[in-house]
Amino acid sequence: MIRKLPILFCGVALGAVVTIAATQPLALMGGANAAVTDTYKQLNLFGDVFERVRTDYVEQPDDSKLIEAAINGMLSSLDPHSSYMDAKSFQDMQVQTKGEFGGLGIEVTMEDNVLKVVSPIDDSPASKAGVLAGDVITALDGEAIQGMTLQQAVDKMRGAVNSPITLKIQRGKDKPFDVKIVRDVIKVKSVRSKKIGDDIGYIRITQFTEQTFDGLKKSLDSLSKDIGQDKIKGYVVDLRNNPGGLLDQAIEVSDAFLERGEIVSTRGRSPDDIQRFTARAGDLTNGKPVIVLVNGGSASASEIVAGALQDHKRATILGTRSFGKGSVQTIIPLQGNGALRLTTARYYTPSGRSIQAKGIEPEIVVQENVPADLQGKDQTKGEAGLKGHLESSDKAEEGGSSAYVPAEEKDDTQLNAAIALLRGTQKSAFFPPNPKMAIPN
Incomplete structure (x- = not known):
């Protein structure tokens, strides 16, 4: 009954140089070439903005972080489930699909720029601490979620086994409250x-x-x-x-x-x-x-x-x-050991x-x-x-x-x-x- 499939997710979170091979047959001049030319113009625009930020921003920015943020922005504009994973996140995902990973044991999504709990995993630290599906996490160890990407929030929730983290939770219209959770190895018995x-x-x-x-x-x-x-x-x-x-x-x-x-x-x-x-x-x-x-x-x-x-x-x-x-999301490994999760x-x-x-x-x-x-x-x-x-x-x-x-x-x-x-x-x-x-x- 076993089927060999590419890594495909049905799930409810880089540095790269884009090159375009414009090897069109001669007969495809006109509309196709115009589209390619327009694409090059847009890429040139991105290059202009990127260079301006690098040279004129008030503080020296990190080039790799700028590019990663641009990629995340591009993917997040597509749908809520397409995202970029750096090498560490890709490795974490591979470990998680095998059924064992480190962290709190909580499934989250980014919704309207807030971190929302989809569901806590059974018998996990998050579940035992009383975290519920639908809870909104507004801060992690006192740092506001606003401005974080989903992956940044997930990375912050992960950490060394036995280390604590405090989640500030908003449940409905109730007053936000803190929940302290101690990280553990999450062995998922699915x-x-x-x-x-x-x-x-x-x-x-x-x-x-x-x-x-x-x-x-x-x-x-x-x-x-x-x-x-x-x-x-x-x-x-x-x-x-x-x-x-x-x-x-x-x-x-x-x-x-x-x-x-x-x-x-x-x-x-x-x-x-x-x-x-x-x-x-x-x-x-x-x-x-x-x-x-x-x-x-x-x-x-x-x-x-x-x-x-x-x-x-x-x-x-x-x-x-x-x-x-x-x-359905396909996991596409990229140069540099990161990966693209693309719908x-x-x-x-x-x-x-x-x-x-x-x-x-x-x-x-x-x-x-x-x-x-x-x-x-x-x-x-x-x-x-x-x-x-x-x-x-x-x-x-x-x-x-x-x-x-x-x-x-x-x-x-x-x-x-x-x-x-x-x-x-x-x-x-x-x-x-x-x-x-x-x-x-």
Whole structure:
């Protein structure tokens, strides 16, 4: 089931000399040459400004920092997910996708020039300190976030193991407060599982790293052994507050529940630039019922899995609308050991849906009972709320979606609704899903 793919992210953060090879055939004079000439003029303009800053700025600037800032400005003007990574950041990203890295254990994004928490990683220092999805971080060790790039903020949050950092947090309209967190080695166990009672398998996927599919397979094998294949009434796959990760792992996880059919397609700028990924025979659950939990913090790779299982009527989706990140980023290594994270394609569910700036709508909408002090603060704006997001082919969903998940299972309305459906104590027209309504394979 393993596919070899380039490093592609479906995720919810240089010095370079640009050369243009203008080797156009003679027949392509006129419009094409005019476009190239205009591009050269713009590059000359950049060179003029760069040289003026170098020679006339009140203090001696750092040339490499000037160029890096120019690159970051260019990329940030494209969409919220394209960015430049210097050598250190690139190395950190490679370590993180392997499932182990140093820091606080927090997923963040830059939104309206403020640092916003997408979700804390389970059992991380940030999670244990009470940091919540939707929190806004306004300062790090007393230094204001305003003026920092996303990467600068992330670099400042990382540091030596056992060293402390103080985050100033704004939660809704409450007065900002400080949270002191001690950095640690974050070992991300991306898949956790347990049996609920003696008849239901629960699988929590926190993000999509290189270890995710292997972790899922081990969890399914373990649950089947612990409960007994003939006794399992079904599985709950919890993707809530999962910010995404590697595309190939989203494909493998989807494939684990499907016998056949398309999982996802990616489409770039060119009409011919289409890739389709299909399932191979072998449902690792042997056709047992599946309910997938999503919420406003479920993004990108999580939405690929939810969308594939939804379109094939293999699972019922329960919870609140997902984040709506329907784009794919390619990691392109550059000279100097840095890398470019560039949005290169949109992805589409098996039925041809783009969920960009829309999200996955659950068949069964279940809201959590949000504590009074968190009401209104549990909402994520989603992709549609990010400045400069790629446009959706349909109307974007501007409203927020809840990303609150209770700490205790007894208080978890969404999980308990899934359990009741699997045990038959609660009924719904959407569960089990009707295979005859699935897209043609």
